[in-house]
Amino acid sequence: xxxxxxxxxxxxxxxxxxxxxxHIPFELASLGASKPLIVTDKGVRGAGLVDYVLTACDESExxxxxxxxDVPPDSSxxxxxxxxxxYRKKKCDSIIAIGGGSVIDTSKGVNILVSExxxxxxAYAGAGNLKRALKPFFVVPTTxxxxxxxxxxxxxxxxxxxxxxxxxxxFLLPNAAVIDPRMTLTLPAHITAMxxxxxxxxxxxxxxxLAKNPISDAYALAAVRKISENLLNVMDNPKDKAGRLELxxxxxxxxxxxxxxxxxxxxxxxxxxxxxxxxxHGLCMNLFLPYVLEYNLDNIRPQLEELLIALGxxxxxxxxxxxxxxxxxxxxxxxxxxxxxKRCKLPRTLKETGxxxxxxxxxxxxxxxxxxxxxxxxxEVKYEDARAVLDAAWA
Amino acid sequence: MALIPSVSTAKRLYVETMMNVIGRAxxxxxxxxxxxxxxxxxxxxxxxFQMKVMPNGPSFTVKKKPNGELEFLGSNPEQTPDLSIAFKxxxxxxxxxxxxxxxxxxxxxxxxxxxxxxSYALRVTRILNRLESFILPKLLAERAVKEYPSSIKLPEKxxxxxxxxxxxxxxLVTVN
Numbered sequence: 001x002x003x004x005x006x007x008x009x010x011x012x013x014x015x016x017x018x019x020x021x022x023h024i025p026f027e028l029a030s031l032g033a034s035k036p037l038i039v040t041d042k043g044v045r046g047a048g049l050v051d052y053v054l055t056a057c058d059e060s061e062x063x064x065x066x067x068x069x070d071v072p073p074d075s076s077x078x079x080x081x082x083x084x085x086x087y088r089k090k091k092c093d094s095i096i097a098i099g100g101g102s103v104i105d106t107s108k109g110v111n112i113l114v115s116e117x118x119x120x121x122x123a124y125a126g127a128g129n130l131k132r133a134l135k136p137f138f139v140v141p142t143t144x145x146x147x148x149x150x151x152x153x154x155x156x157x158x159x160x161x162x163x164x165x166x167x168x169x170x171f172l173l174p175n176a177a178v179i180d181p182r183m184t185l186t187l188p189a190h191i192t193a194m195x196x197x198x199x200x201x202x203x204x205x206x207x208x209x210l211a212k213n214p215i216s217d218a219y220a221l222a223a224v225r226k227i228s229e230n231l232l233n234v235m236d237n238p239k240d241k242a243g244r245l246e247l248x249x250x251x252x253x254x255x256x257x258x259x260x261x262x263x264x265x266x267x268x269x270x271x272x273x274x275x276x277x278x279x280x281h282g283l284c285m286n287l288f289l290p291y292v293l294e295y296n297l298d299n300i301r302p303q304l305e306e307l308l309i310a311l312g313x314x315x316x317x318x319x320x321x322x323x324x325x326x327x328x329x330x331x332x333x334x335x336x337x338x339x340x341x342k343r344c345k346l347p348r349t350l351k352e353t354g355x356x357x358x359x360x361x362x363x364x365x366x367x368x369x370x371x372x373x374x375x376x377x378x379x380e381v382k383y384e385d386a387r388a389v390l391d392a393a394w395a
Numbered sequence: 396m397a398l399i400p401s402v403s404t405a406k407r408l409y410v411e412t413m414m415n416v417i418g419r420a421x422x423x424x425x426x427x428x429x430x431x432x433x434x435x436x437x438x439x440x441x442x443x444f445q446m447k448v449m450p451n452g453p454s455f456t457v458k459k460k461p462n463g464e465l466e467f468l469g470s471n472p473e474q475t476p477d478l479s480i481a482f483k484x485x486x487x488x489x490x491x492x493x494x495x496x497x498x499x500x501x502x503x504x505x506x507x508x509x510x511x512x513x514s515y516a517l518r519v520t521r522i523l524n525r526l527e528s529f530i531l532p533k534l535l536a537e538r539a540v541k542e543y544p545s546s547i548k549l550p551e552k553x554x555x556x557x558x559x560x561x562x563x564x565x566x567l568v569t570v571n
Contacts, residue, residue: 005504127508166513211503262503369521370514375502380524380542 006213008260012150016179016249018241021052024096024138025060027176031136033094037087038067039098039107040098044142045069047186050098053140065090075156077165080109080121087114094136097174098183100195101146101281104139108154108172121156122165130169139174142183144247145282146193147202148253149177150257168192181245189235189344192247194282196231197340199223199251200286200333201266204293206257207307208300209264209376220257224310226250231336235343264377265368266292269389272319272367277356286346287353290333291392297326299378304329330351351395361390406489408420413492414446417526418455418467421557423562424526425465428555434522436463443468445476448488467566478511478519491539494531498523499541529556559566 006358017025021170028036036057040050050067057064068083087095087110097107109121115134116124139149148154154167184192203223206216226246233241269292270284279287293304304326309317311332320328340346350356365386368374374381424431438459447454456472457465482488487506490496498520501507509516524540528547537543547555 007505126510158401210499211505370517370518372513375499375517375520380499380540 006211006215006261007150008213008215010150010173010256010260011170012173013142013176014150014179014252015176016252017245018181020178020180021140021182022059022163022304024053024068024140024178025057025062026035027138028062028094028136031094031175033136034062035090036062036064036094036096036138037083037090037092037094038064038069038096038098039071039083039103039110040067040069041071041073041103042069044099044103047142049142049183049186053096061287065092069163071099071106073102075102075106075109075154077109077121077156077158077160079106080156080326081119083107083110084119094138096138096140098140098142099204100141100143104141104146104148104155105156107139108139108167109156111135111172112167121167122158125167127166127168130171131255132171133192134171136378137174138176138178138180139249140180140183141248142182143187143191143195144251145198145257146246147199147251149257150175150252151259153259175180177252179245179248180239181248184224184244184248185239185241187238187244189238190346191282192234192238193229193231193340193344193346194280194286195251196227196247196282197289197337197346198282199247199254200231200336201270201289202254202258202263203227203250204289204307204333205263205266205373206254206261208293208296208303208378209262211261213261215255215306216261219253220261220275221307221310223250223254223257224252224307228313228332228336229309232339232343235340236301256275263373264292265296265379265381265386265389267372267373268368268371268377269364269386269393270383271371271373272364273350276360276367277353279353283353285348286337286340287348287350287393288389290330290337293330293333294392295389296378297330301326303311315372347395350393351389358394361387361394365390403485407453408484410448410485410488410492412457414453414470414488417446417492418457418469419563419566420526420530420559421457421522422465422467422566423559424464424522424529427558427562428525428529431522431525432463433461434518434525435465437518438515439477441478442478442515443472443474444515445472445479446481447479448482448485452482452485452488464559470548476511478515479509480516480519481508481510482506483508494535494538497539497541526559530559 070365111134112124139367152170203220207220227250230243268286269288273284308325308329339349368386440461443458445456454470456468491501527539528536
C-alpha cells in the first residue's frame with residue numbers, strides 16, 4: 001500500500017437534504033440554463049418521483065421542456081441517439097437525470113452528443129476524448145448505491161456489436177448532484193439492501209485497495225459509518241426520512257471515494273459474475289465482499305482494523321482485542337448480510353441466488369483476471385485465487 | 396551553463412536502454428516460456444503493443460506474429476499500436492524501470508495512460524511481471540511486481556533466466 005503520491009478530483013456541487021430539489025431552478029439559472037430536458041425511466045416516473053422535480057421547477061417559474069422516460073435497464077447507443085435528437089428538436093439547453101445508474105450513464109452519453117455534435121456516441125468512447133466542458137447537467141439519484149452522480153465514467157451498450165463502450169473524462173461529471181430524501185423513500189426493501197451494499201463495497205474497497213489516499217479514506221470511512229448505523233434501521237422503517245438521507249449521502253461519499261481510489265477484486269468478480277449469470281451489480285457486491293476481504297486479509301490488516309470503528313462503533317472497537325479487529329470487521333459485514341437476508345432474502349451465496357451453475361465458476365474466474373479493477377487489488381490475483389474465492393462464495 | 400542537466404540526459408539514456416532490453420526480452424520469453432505463450436496466444440494476430448514516454452520520449456513496440464511469438468519492432472512501430480501504455484513523464488518511466496515503483500503502484504499513482512482494450516493491458520502487464528520475475532535478481536523483482544510468484548524456485552529461475560538471456564543474444568546475432 002502506498003500513499004506517497006495521489007491525485008484527488010471532485011468538482012461536483014453536492015446539494016443535499018430536505019427540499020434539495022427546490023434548489024434546482026436557482027442552480028440551473030446560475031449556469032445560464034432555462035430549458036432543461038428530464039431523462040428518466042418508467043419506474044421512476046410511475047413512482048411519482050419526477051413530479052417532485054416538476055413541482056419544484058414550476059413553483060420557480062422554470063418550464064421543463066420535455067421528459068424522456070423510456071431509458072432501459074442497460075444504457076444503449078440507440079437510446080442515447082434518440083434522446084439527443086429530442087434534445088435538439090426541442091432546443092433544450094440542459095439535462096436533469098432522475099434515476100439510477102442506467103439513467104445517469106445514458107444522460108452522460110446524451111450530454112456528449114448534444115455538446116460535441118454527431119449521432120454516434122461510439123466515436124467518443126475511451127478515455128480522455130473530451131476536451132471541453134459539456135452542457136449544464138444535473139443528477140438526481142433515486143437509488144443510494146451506484147455513486148454515478150460523482151463518477152467521471154459511463155458505460156453504454158453497443159447492442160449491434162454486443163459490446164459495452166466505456167467512456168471516461170472529467171467532463172462527464174455533472175455540475176451538481178441533488179440528494180433529496182424524498183427520492184429514495186419508496187425504494188423497495190431488496191433494492192435498498194442491494195444498493196446500500198454496493199455503496200458499502202465502494203467504500204471498503206476504496207479504503208483497502210492500492211490507490212487509497214488520505215482524502216478518499218475520509219470519504220470512505222464516513223460512508224461506512226453512515227451505512228452501518230442506518231441501513232438496518234431503514235430496512236425496518238422504510239419511511240425514515242433522516243435514515244434515507246444518510247444512506248443517500250453515504251452512497252455519494254462512497255462514490256467520491258472509489259472514483260478517486262478505484263476498486264479491487266470484489267468489483268472484478270462482480271463484473272464477471274454479473275455478465276455471465278445476469279446478476280444485479282449490488283447483489284454481486286453483497287455476495288463477494290467478505291470472501292475477498294478474507295482473501296486479502298494479510299495485506300490489508302491495518303485498514304480492516306481501522307474500519308472496525310466505522311463498522312461497529314467505539315464500544316465494539318474497544319472491546320475487541322487489537323489482534324482480532326480485522327477479523328471482527330469481516331464478521332460484522334457477514335452479520336449485516338445475515339440481517340439483510342432475514343429482512344428481504346438478499347442472497348449471501350452464489351447458490352442462494354438460484355441463478356448460478358457451479359460449472360460457470362471457471363469462466364467467471366477467467367474473466368475476473370481481465371477486469372480492470374483487478375489491477376488495484378492489494379494481492380496479485382491468479383486463476384486459482386479467483387476460483388478459491390468463488391468456491392468460498394458458493395454456499 | 397547547459398540547458399539540459401546531465402542528470403536528465405542520463406535518465407533518458409537509462410530509460411532508452413531499459414526499454415530496449417525489455418522489448419527484446421519480451422520477444423525472447425515468448426519463444427521459450429510456456430506460460431507466456433499461453434498469455435500471448437489469446438492476443439489477436441498482428442496485435443501490437445507499445446510502451447512509451449509522453450510526449451515524444453523513448454519507446455518500444457512488440458507485435459504478435461501468426462506463429463504466436465512476439466516480435467521486437469524497436470522504437471518505430473509500423474502502424475498505430477493496438478495497445479499503448481504511456482508514461483506521463485520520463486521520471487515516472489525511470490522510477491518503474493529502475494524498480495523504485497512497481498507497475499501496479501505506478502497504475503495506482505496514475506503515472507501511466509492506457510490507450511486500448513483494458514483486458515489486453517492487464518494481460519501485457521502479467522507478461523511483463525513474469526518476465527521481470529525471471530530476468531531480475533529476486534530482490535529487485537520483488538520491488539518490480541506486486542507479488543513475487545512463490546511457484547518460481549531458484550533452480551527454475553536461474554535456468555529460465557539464462558534461457559531468456561541466451562535467446563535474446565541469439566535473436567540479436569540473427570538480426571545482425
